[in-house]
Amino acid sequence: MSMLVTGLIAVNPDGSVYGYSLDDREELPTDVVKLIDETLPEWKFTPVVVSGKPVLAKALMSLRIVARQNSRGQYQASVEGASFARDTVQSLKSPECGHGACLTPAKRKPPAYPFELLRDRVSGTVYVVLKVNREGRVANAAVRQIDLRKIGDEGDLKSWRFALTRASLAAVRDWIFNIPTTGDEANSDAWVVTIQINYLLNGITPPLTYGHWDVYVPGPVQDVPWMNDGSQRTASNESADAIPDNGVAFVADSRFVLLTPLSPG
Secondary structure, eight states, X not given: OEEEEEEEEEEOTTSBEEEEEETTGGGSOHHHHHHHHHHGGGOBBOOOEETTEEOOEEEEEEEEEEEEXXXXXXXXXXXXXXXXXXXXXXXXXXXXXXXXXXXXXXXXXXXXXXXXXXXXXXXXXEEEEEEEETTSBEEEEEEEEEEESSOOOHHHHHHHHHHHHHHHHHHHTTOEEEOOXXXXXXXXXXXXXXXXXXXXXXXXXXXXXXXXXXXXXXXXXXXXXXXXXXXXXXXXXXXXXXXXXXXXXXXXXXXXOBOSOSSOO
């Protein structure tokens, strides 16, 4: 089982954690809050440097919490993924997005639901990396990871993920975005972003609700050769499927590089 927890994190000039906050903390299970409170203070980051000097810095934080059943039938939870993003451009509701600082969708036709997944009653989430050019068109696209919500044998899992990959890439290649016109991102030659596409079956897939556990069958993380080095960190620093679904393309903050393990032990 898994859930995604979002919030803010601040890092001291020496890379230690200054503090953090969790969105809707009261809606999260007590054990999950305890796990986060025990884990995050031990994190250490590469110091964030501005004008040659380490500074106090903050970012949006998204955590993938995973609970697995042990041999005694008990569930043990751990932080198994984390992503960090610029805190000013990650929500359509932010003032910065309203003033043109975000990469926002202009034309985004949803993909067709693959027939074989409808037949087998399979739902899942596809994480797609896009390279968007200055015309707002998708210049490159690749599936980074696919998480399913149904258990199957290896053949079934591979077939379902292949169908989701095909449907997702066919759709996103025709998407068009409004490019940033203000802020730090406005002068970029291109934007490398991550989006998630949820395939949900009406009446079958339980609603995705913040603070609740969901069935989690994670897929392998795929390399994306054309991504910039600063946009792709190792799996120990960032999880491909630890990004929020808040209406905008996810832009990683490459200044935040975690040096310690996600979870102790």
